[in-house]
Amino acid sequence: MKLLLAPMEGLTDPIMREVLTHVGDFDWCVTEFIRVTDSLLPEHVYDTYCPELKTGGKTAAGTPVHVQFLGNNPDMLAANAVRAVELGAPAIDLNFGCPAKTVNRHRGGSVLLDEPDVVHMLVKAVRDAVPHHVPVSAKMRLGYMDRHFMLDNAHAIEDAGASWVTVHARTKADGYTPPAFWDQLAPIREALKINVIANGEIWNNQDAKQCLLESGCQDLMLGRGAVTTPDLTLCIRQNTDTALLKWQDLLGLQIRFLNGKFKKEMNMVGRYKQWLGMMSKHYPEAKLLWDQVKRIKEVQPMIEQLHIQAQNFEVK
Structure with a gap:
């Protein structure tokens, strides 16, 4: 296939x-x-x-x-x-x-x-x-x-x-x-x-x-x-209905996304928010994260917030 x-x-x-x-x-x-x-x-x-x-x-x-x-x-x-x-x-x-x-x-x-x-x-x-x-x-x-x-x-x-x-x-x-x-x-x-x-x-x-x-x-x-x-x-x-990647795994992927190159920083943040909104349909953690980052307009503060999220999972 x-x-x-x-x-x-x-x-x-x-x-x-x-x-x-x-x-x-x-x-x-x-x-x-x-x-x-x-x-x-x-x-x-x-x-x-x-x-x-x-x-x-x-x-x-x-x-x-x-x-x-x-x-x-x-x-x-x-x-x-x-x-x-x-x-x-x-x-x-x-x-x-x-x-x-x-x-x-x-x-x-x-x-x-x-x-x-x-x-x-x-x-x-x-x-x-x-x-x-x-x-x-x-x-x-x-x-x-x-x-x-x-x-x-x-x-x-x-x-x-x-x-x-x-x-x-x-x-x-x-x-x-x-x-x-x-x-x-x-x-x-x-x-x-x-x-x-x-x-x-x-x-x-x-x-x-x-x-x-x-x-x-x-x-x-x-x-x-x-x-x-x-x-x-x-x-x-693998013919499974169970997610193989946990949310903490996807946080690293999101940081990778935000570190990518784009024309304008506002576009980069907007694109990320679009993606986060889509992932919220499948991951409840994405909905919670959205409430925390929806007012962020710059890339670096967004990345910092994702690192905090990742560290919280490590503590747990």
Whole structure:
């Protein structure tokens, strides 16, 4: 079974990828989408979205990082994919799943699922442009407002030469509201010869098993569940519903996160609070910590508070 870290805008950025692959067991992860319009992007854009390109296309833990693009211009998607590969990207992924209104309004992401011919054209343009040994894949939803073109899009991606397709088991209209319709992945898997990777609403080991059962897929892409529960991959691989990492173990991971590099200190603290809020869904200790740090606005006082928390566990 392959377990993959999903691309999530504003969430699985380089710092989050670094800490989650440090503690988790991912086969690969995917960058937040890089928006492509009508130009070849400068190298500093790649440095921002995928600094791992300077370390062999892998995180510090050795996990490969695939570069994801979003756009509707086949020539520019192809040119930027070639640039990413030249810079060290081990694989290219194309985004046909983003449900954001702004992205869709500019004819990007999931809105293209109403145009299977365009999906095919974009994937083929990238596949034809990058070296044969570099995998090209795509991520899609079941559809835009409905599932009418579900199989058409899956076939379009396969026929364009993609190595695999990841499917989020909801339409754009479904958003992120439960449930994910894992059973709808079965007809896609049965229709294609390439691998179909399941994604959507996998929060724990039980969800993972149920998703595999209903979809018939062998591999899973984990998103918010992996951020909320950093040891989720370990629990799935060891088939356990009991957390393998205790809260005191995760405090060190949080300090590692805060010691990462980011543009602005306020952004760093805000990102950490976002993560802490997500972890509070699974760890009661995170809720208690939130009350103690919610007014902190600087990195160093935040780190000091986490060290105090860690020392309290040592005393106990």
